[in-house]
Ligand SMILES: C=CC1=C(C)c2cc3[nH]c(cc4nc(cc5[nH]c(cc1n2)c(C)c5CCC(=O)O)C(CCC(=O)O)=C4C)c(C)c3C=C
């Protein structure tokens with residue numbers, strides 16, 4: 095068996111987003127290809143993007159993350175050039191891998207901008223990368239992801255810090271307010287085959303402990319399936335209304351723990367819809383920032399890279415689940431939709 099080349103590059107693997115009005119529909123066509131999502135939902139989401147000028151904040155946030163990472167790589171003596179590729183918008187994976195090949199890169203460590211394991215956040219990215227490597231052909235670099243960081247002390251402290259800062263803006267401590275953690279809802283057929291909910295529950299519990307929050311719940315947002323298909327619940331808006339009906343909510347902090355930066359879904363579903371609902375009901379609401387470029391989060395990514403480079407032998411993880419696997423098992427994050435997708439890659443392993 096031939097020996098693997100050493101890691102020579104770092105790849106930020108992300109989702110991508112439109113950069114103007116004309117990009118919105120082609121972007122959404124990319125996102126929803128092969129997914130059982132009604133056309134009306136796609137048009138509804140298109141309106142959210144158009145409402146913000148057709149520009150998703152995600153690409154700019156990824157540029158900022160790369161800039162912050164570059165500084166931390168330099169300070170930590172990590173000598174890997176940083177590349178960036180997306181699933182749904184420019185720069186697409188195949189173009190990035192082509193560039194890496196022409197720069198002579200052979201083996202890359204990748205960070206996926208999803209903190210929790212699911213088909214979309216894990217396996218689908220690995221399939222996308224296999225497909226992109228096939229497109230690039232011989233000499234395309236190998237890509238290996240670092241482990242999931244949902245219980246890493248750096249992620250937990252960044253999230254706890256953001257909860258505390260948000261609570262402060264409404265004159266409370268985390269212990270004095272209700273805290274809702276939100277994550278992207280996914281179809282039950284997807285949730286059944288991965289550890290998404292288990293990791294989310296653990297992460298929320300750890301952030302609550304670290305911030306001193308005692309009254310908290312995990313809820314979901316951005317559901318996109320047809321009404322006939324079960325997705326993870328409760329929805330954030332339903333949860334707020336139900337809780338407030340049961341016992342008047344004085345104040346509320348919402349942390350989108352399932353998103354690593356303040357995406358359009360966060361801006362629309364939380365800063366517009368949830369904020370409006372809270373205003374109507376007289377609930378003091380503060381939305382905590384997602385991880386973004388929080389120094390502890392950036393340091394966490396550096397730590398995950400250092401582990402894989404062998405610079406550090408520690409694998410920090412809080413709570414009960416331990417450090418997640420470096421290499422995904424064969425059946426990791428499979429998705430068997432109730433209705434087969436129209437298109438899509440064959441199930442493959444990319445580690
Ligand atoms: C079948 C499942 C999903 C559908 C349908 C879906 C539609 C959809 N999603 C976005 C925007 C984003 N989705 C993101 C992440 C994400 N999406 C799903 C599942 C479906 N999305 C999952 C499981 C995840 C991973 C969650 C996570 O851990 O981050 C993101 C964030 C991407 C990132 O930060 O890299 C966005 C943005 C749209 C617009 C959409 C269409 C209606």
Ligand SMILES: [Fe+2]
Nearest residue numbers: 125214278316
């Ligand atoms: Fe999504």
Ligand SMILES: [Fe+2]
Nearest residue numbers: 211216426427
């Ligand atoms: Fe996985």
